[in-house]
Amino acid sequence: MTEQIDVQPGSGASPDLPPPVLTPDAVPPSMWRIRWALFRRSFAHNWKLFRANRVGLVGLGIIVFFALLAIAPTVLFATGIWNSAVYDPVVGLEPNPPVKVMTVVNEITDPETEIDFRYVLLDNRIPNTVKVGDQVEIPQQPAPPDRRHWLGTDPLGRDVLSQLMHGARAAFFLGILAALVTVVIATTVGSISAYFGGALDSFFMRLADLLIMIPFLAILIVIGAIFEFKLWHLAVVIGLLSGFGGVAIVLKSQALAVKVKPFVDAARVAGGSNAHIIFTHIIPNVMPLSFLYMMFTVTSAIQGEAALSFLGLLNVRISWGLMIQLANNQGYLLQGLQYWWLLFPAGLAVTLISAAFFLVGRAMDEVVNPRLRKR
Amino acid sequence: MTRYVVRRLAQMVLLFVVFLTVTWFLLYALPGDIVKQKFATNPNIPPEARQVAIERLGLDKPVLIQFRDYMINFFQLDFGLSFNQYPRKVSDIIAERLPRTIVLFLTALVSYYYAGFLAGKYLAWRRGKRGEMAVTIGGVGLYTVFYPWFALMAIWLFAAELGWLPISKFLNPDEWRNAPFTANQVFIRLFVTVLAVSVFMAAVVLLANRIRDHRPRTFAKIGGVALGVVLFIWYWWGTAGGALMRPYAGDIAEHLILPVAVLTAVNFAGIMLLTRSSMLETMREDFILTARAKGLSERAVRDRHAARTALLPVTTSLVLAVATVIDGGILTETVFSWPGMGEVLVTSVSNEDIPLALASFSFIGIMALVGHFLVDILYGVLDPRIRVGG
Numbered sequence: 001m002t003e004q005i006d007v008q009p010g011s012g013a014s015p016d017l018p019p020p021v022l023t024p025d026a027v028p029p030s031m032w033r034i035r036w037a038l039f040r041r042s043f044a045h046n047w048k049l050f051r052a053n054r055v056g057l058v059g060l061g062i063i064v065f066f067a068l069l070a071i072a073p074t075v076l077f078a079t080g081i082w083n084s085a086v087y088d089p090v091v092g093l094e095p096n097p098p099v100k101v102m103t104v105v106n107e108i109t110d111p112e113t114e115i116d117f118r119y120v121l122l123d124n125r126i127p128n129t130v131k132v133g134d135q136v137e138i139p140q141q142p143a144p145p146d147r148r149h150w151l152g153t154d155p156l157g158r159d160v161l162s163q164l165m166h167g168a169r170a171a172f173f174l175g176i177l178a179a180l181v182t183v184v185i186a187t188t189v190g191s192i193s194a195y196f197g198g199a200l201d202s203f204f205m206r207l208a209d210l211l212i213m214i215p216f217l218a219i220l221i222v223i224g225a226i227f228e229f230k231l232w233h234l235a236v237v238i239g240l241l242s243g244f245g246g247v248a249i250v251l252k253s254q255a256l257a258v259k260v261k262p263f264v265d266a267a268r269v270a271g272g273s274n275a276h277i278i279f280t281h282i283i284p285n286v287m288p289l290s291f292l293y294m295m296f297t298v299t300s301a302i303q304g305e306a307a308l309s310f311l312g313l314l315n316v317r318i319s320w321g322l323m324i325q326l327a328n329n330q331g332y333l334l335q336g337l338q339y340w341w342l343l344f345p346a347g348l349a350v351t352l353i354s355a356a357f358f359l360v361g362r363a364m365d366e367v368v369n370p371r372l373r374k375r
Numbered sequence: 376m377t378r379y380v381v382r383r384l385a386q387m388v389l390l391f392v393v394f395l396t397v398t399w400f401l402l403y404a405l406p407g408d409i410v411k412q413k414f415a416t417n418p419n420i421p422p423e424a425r426q427v428a429i430e431r432l433g434l435d436k437p438v439l440i441q442f443r444d445y446m447i448n449f450f451q452l453d454f455g456l457s458f459n460q461y462p463r464k465v466s467d468i469i470a471e472r473l474p475r476t477i478v479l480f481l482t483a484l485v486s487y488y489y490a491g492f493l494a495g496k497y498l499a500w501r502r503g504k505r506g507e508m509a510v511t512i513g514g515v516g517l518y519t520v521f522y523p524w525f526a527l528m529a530i531w532l533f534a535a536e537l538g539w540l541p542i543s544k545f546l547n548p549d550e551w552r553n554a555p556f557t558a559n560q561v562f563i564r565l566f567v568t569v570l571a572v573s574v575f576m577a578a579v580v581l582l583a584n585r586i587r588d589h590r591p592r593t594f595a596k597i598g599g600v601a602l603g604v605v606l607f608i609w610y611w612w613g614t615a616g617g618a619l620m621r622p623y624a625g626d627i628a629e630h631l632i633l634p635v636a637v638l639t640a641v642n643f644a645g646i647m648l649l650t651r652s653s654m655l656e657t658m659r660e661d662f663i664l665t666a667r668a669k670g671l672s673e674r675a676v677r678d679r680h681a682a683r684t685a686l687l688p689v690t691t692s693l694v695l696a697v698a699t700v701i702d703g704g705i706l707t708e709t710v711f712s713w714p715g716m717g718e719v720l721v722t723s724v725s726n727e728d729i730p731l732a733l734a735s736f737s738f739i740g741i742m743a744l745v746g747h748f749l750v751d752i753l754y755g756v757l758d759p760r761i762r763v764g765g
Binding site for chain 2: 054055209210212213214215216217218221222223224225226246299303306307310311312313320321324328333334336343346347350351354355358359362
């Protein structure tokens with residue numbers, strides 16, 4: 001995300017494309033159809049460039065996989081394959097967990113098969129008519145994966161796969177919302193300050209300087225102390241911080257390069273207003289780069305969310321960070337591979353999806369920035 | 376150069392005042408803020424006690440007066456008393472914790488920067504060969520890994536499973552029961568000696584680079600580094616004061632290894648990828664071709680021609696990395712229970728200990744500002760264009 005990006009505007013579109021074919025006899029097609037045709041053509045061309053990068057394709061594949069995961073619970077609940085009493089990510093409970101038969105004793109000699117009498121009295125899952133020497137069935141939670149729960153259950157008897165899927169949904173929601181906010185703000189701020197310059201420009205750029213200097217997570221922690229954070233609040237805050245911060249600087253430098261192009265002068269001579277020039281000439285040419293930064297913002301938003309949930313500062317129903325926090329707080333994370341289904345799914349999911357967006361971003365970087373391509 | 380430094384310093388102070396103002400208003404002056412909720416409007420506190428709390432915290436004064444008082448006190452290094460560790464001064468807590476964070480931050484910054492630069496250099500040089508893809512994917516994986524999870528896995532593997540390193544915390548209290556020193560005395564001594572030796576080594580290496588001939592240059596470099604190590608060993612093993620402190624210093628150093636290693640592993644990949652693309656761009660330049668045509672060895676071309684030039688954009692990225700490393704530090708300290716500023720920030724925020732939270736956040740901000748300042752100066756030294764322009 002720290003890479004210096006210096007792009008020729010619209011270089012994603014191939015310069016040597018033939019002009020769209022217009023049939024001479026018919027009425028000239030509307031502007032929108034021409035634009036659509038151009039868009040399709042440049043998209044096809046860029047897709048070819050993107051496809052040349054295998055790493056980017058891997059990233060795209062991972063994103064599609066997680067998107068499917070995010071959609072899955074809706075389908076599973078709607079078709080009745082999953083019963084929400086059992087599979088709900090927060091309040092679900094497996095009614096018949098695997099049990100372990102143990103002997104009630106006063107002094108434990110073998111912790112694998114014996115259980116303390118005083119503990120049995122405290123455990124409300126066991127009827128309190130039990131006496132020393134009885135055999136009791138202790139429900140095993142977290143339970144390892146079986147046919148009903150493909151990734152096992154967590155310490156509270158909830159399905160890990162369902163949590164993972166709902167976590168994917170939260171991650172997509174957060175990442176995409178944060179990225180949209182970032183890009184809208186950064187593109188507007190960047191274009192406006194590049195176009196007008198002067199005091200407005202200095203103000204926005206000093207603000208950006210301040211924002212990139214302050215550690216992101218520290219701000220989120222402090223804001224988390226003041227407000228009760230919900231997921232979309234977090235998305236908006238992340239969007240604001242990066243939109244007014246580093247991304248605005250990059251997009252401004254890009255907009256500066258667009259501003260001096262002849263077509264901007266032409267538009268001005270033709271009588272275009274400032275707003276017209278900014279919105280129809282500058283912003284569309286900054287768009288490819290904005291889109292690239294969307295990818296990097298998604299990565300940092302998902303990481304930020306996971307870190308905040310891990311620290312317990314986020315008011316969220318279920319998320320990957322929360323799953324890790326639970327496993328860690330209850331001491332399963334240092335138990336080793338014995339509880340692998342609590343260790344790996346959430347941690348790997350955060351890592352994989354961040355890596356995927358990052359890889360797609362890098363591959364897109366090669367599309368919009370020809371200098372990075374292989375010779 | 377002096378003018379540049381002075382101007383940057385003035386900017387820095389101004390930025391910090393803005394930063395502190397915004398944070399203060401966020402934490403103290405928002406309607407219904409935590410301090411008021413906790414004391415002024417809390418119905419569980421008897422009215423008299425509430426009145427005393429309001430007066431002592433100055434909540435009855437107008438907001439701007441409160442703000443002025445806070446600012447004056449802040450610059451006299453009086454940050455108030457902690458709510459949760461009540462009679463303790465916030466400034467004492469900060470003074471205890473700040474060196475620990477700075478050490479973690481500095482060692483991690485230096486080691487990850489160096490490791491990333493080295494790895495990126497080789498990666499670019501071996502472009503297209505076997506292993507490049509694997510290293511890139513591994514690097515991106517580490518770069519985007521969910522940090523707390525990765526750290527916990529590392530703790531599990533190296534501390535719990537293999538038992539090579541301590542699990543967490545700053546020191547092992549069992550060994551410190553009869554210690555004649557406080558932890559911070561030992562810690563600062565350790566920090567100062569390591570810093571002195573590294574500065575010495577860096578100076579020797581930089582001076583040695585001026586020697587033209589290959590052999591004496593290598594000799595001087597190796598000699599300088601060896602002398603540094605000998606000096607270090609002499610201090611901690613040879614002198615009486617050093618030998619007395621050594622077991623305690625060793626204990627702290629042992630606790631430092633895993634956090635620094637994890638922080639390095641996670642962060643170095645960003646620098647590595649950046650160095651790689653920077654190197655690739657440099658390698659297309661004509662002077663590389665010239666260097667090769669002159670018959671210089673590949674190593675000389677790589678290290679003395681390509682890598683030097685590629686270093687510049689990487690240093691720029693350090694400006695942005697300062698904040699990232701501090702963020703990483705906050706998570707590191709939380710996961711490893713390393714008692715530094717980040718840990719203080721997280722615990723004080725979750726316990727609503729506002730004076731402590733504000734002060735630790737400000738000091739994290741100061742660290743970021745100073746880090747930026749130093750990187751800017753470093754950049755000015757490396758790139759003469761900035762020096763002249765500034």
